[in-house]
Amino acid sequence: MSFIKLSNIIEELKICGEQGIPFLIEGQKDEKALKELGVNGNFIKVSGSGLKLFEIAEIATQLSSRVIILTDFDRKGNQLAKRLSEDIQSLGSHPDIRFRRTIMGITRRFIKDIESLPRHLEQLELEESPSGGQWYYYHS
DSSP: OHHHHHHHHHHHHHHHHHTTOOEEESSHHHHHHHHHTTOOSOEEEOTTSOSOHHHHHHHHHHHOSEEEEOOOSSHHHHHHHHHHHHHHHHTTOEEEOHHHHHHHHHHTTTOOSGGGHHHHHHHHHHHHOSSOSHHHHHHO
16 A cells, blocks of 8 residues: 555656656755656755755745755754745745655655665565566656
8 A cells, every 4th residue: 555655656746847846855866766766857955065955945946936845754854844844935935845744654664765765665566566566667
């Protein structure tokens, strides 16, 4: 069941990417993982950019009135998500943390970061599908 829920979230993220909604992620590995899952779009990396969080929020809100926050699920990621949400709201835009919360709920105890999503999805499929491995290879 978790595999189907997570697959549906990935499909929604693909649509958001196609619509040009920016994704705030922590780093290069997160972008690579999302692209491996077929999610393409405007990825804005929060870590290592040299910019302040508010400046990153400004860049994102200039691109769209809706910004998807996909920081990791650890303490640092939670703090980043909170700060970015506040900054995006203060700029009059809508921070979307629904995907992050849903993914966290599904993957709780198993993974702590976005970069682990492809492997986790593959693992879930092997556990939940008797034929196993089909979705991952057709959609990546």
